[in-house]
Amino acid sequence: MNYIGTLRDQLQSMGKGFIEALPSIAIALFIILLTWIIARFAVRISDMIVGRTEIRTSLKNLVDTVVKLTIWVIGLFIAAVVVMPELTFASLLAGLGIGAVAIGFAFQDIFENFFAGILIMLREKMQIGDVIECEGITGKVEHITLRETHVRKLSGELTVVPNSILFKNPVEILxxxxxxxxxxxxxxxxxxxxxxxxxxxxRAVEGVDLVLASKGVDIFAQEFNSSSVDFLVRWWAGAAPRAGWESKDKVVRAIKAALDEEGIEIPFPYVTHTFKETVPISQLGESSKPTP
Structure with missing residues (x-):
């Protein structure tokens, strides 16, 4: 059997087929370029239409993503049909159905984050700009995509959080x-x-300008401590972390000044120290020596 001749014939056939398909490939590439242009203009038109409404920013991002994804799916399908004329929508669905299980297992985390991102964008709570706390991460939500959420921590670092974490775990919206x-x-x-x-x-807490005195100030005798009787003092102020820190700073200063003025002591906690001395066995009395 002439293997070299067979290989030469196959390569010639493949080259001839590729040359014959060049016009179709060029048309398909042009369709992909046209799809990219149409998708960009469609997103701009969508922003103009949706921008006139009062829907949340996350929903606007979801609408833009859906519009862009839909146009790209249609454009790629048309390009594929140009290159492979025998391809039909039914055959494409059949092919996707055959590989769906394998793809689902291989990209399980990606699909999980994708659908979690859609649900996060649809729900009303946790909007862009909110300060949240989840799984030890505290920060401001800056951006929500279909796969991940960008959270700017209070110390300045940017944390990229997979959407599945924010969807499956409790999120505290501060x-x-x-x-x-x-x-x-x-x-x-x-x-x-x-x-x-x-x-x-x-009186000291109610006199602080950042405290909402109209919502009440709670003062409870909480417990007997080692050197003091402890009060739990609660008040209402701004919800943002910085607003809370600023109000707490002024409240602590006001309470300290008011108690000092009235001569009320804020005691130091008592600390008990235990000292141990090591003594050689030779210095112990006969009765104190250990029994063998």
């Missing part, structure tokens, strides 16, 4: 409302009149 409750623990000495101390603390 800025869901404009105000939230903050608290601090204040200890006073045991010889203090607790009713008087509570009144002093209440």
């Amino acid at each position: 800025t869901d409302v404009e105000q939230r409750r903050h608290d601090v623990v204040v200890g006073v000495s045991y010889d203090t009149n607790l009713d008087h101390a509570a009144d002093v603390i209440r």
